[in-house]
Amino acid sequence: MRRTLDASKLRLDGEPAAAKPVLRKKAAFSDILGFAVERVYFATNPLAGVRRQAPQSTEGVDPECVPSSAQVSRLLDTVDGLVGRGPHLKAFYGCLYYAAMRPAEASRLELSQCDLPKTGWGC
Secondary structure, three states, X not given: OHHHXXXXXXXXOOOEOOHHHHHHHHHHHHHHHHHHHHOOOOOOOXXXXXXXXXXXXXXXXXXXXXXXXXXXXXHHHHHHOOOOXXXXXXXXXXHHHHOOOOHXXXXXXXXXXXXXXXXXXXX
């Protein structure tokens, strides 16, 4: 089991894999072993007895990939001028940037969930 788990920490080219794919591989492997227990190939899931430290994520935000406030302002002005969904896109992108919302959160945001004053920042 340990050799299999150690192998799952590597990509096909032998380099270390990122944390999320390693966790997904372990979950899939555990599901397969659970199915084998269900089919009575094993009495218990042999992975349950193996303890190991979860991989550490090395993900970070590259500052060069984050748009500046001037770039975001130009983007919002541009999409606001689009016919049809322009105002919707302005609100969507504004929520992503200024409220640090995830796309799924921003797309499901409703006006009733917001406190928008006539001037200044809202919540």
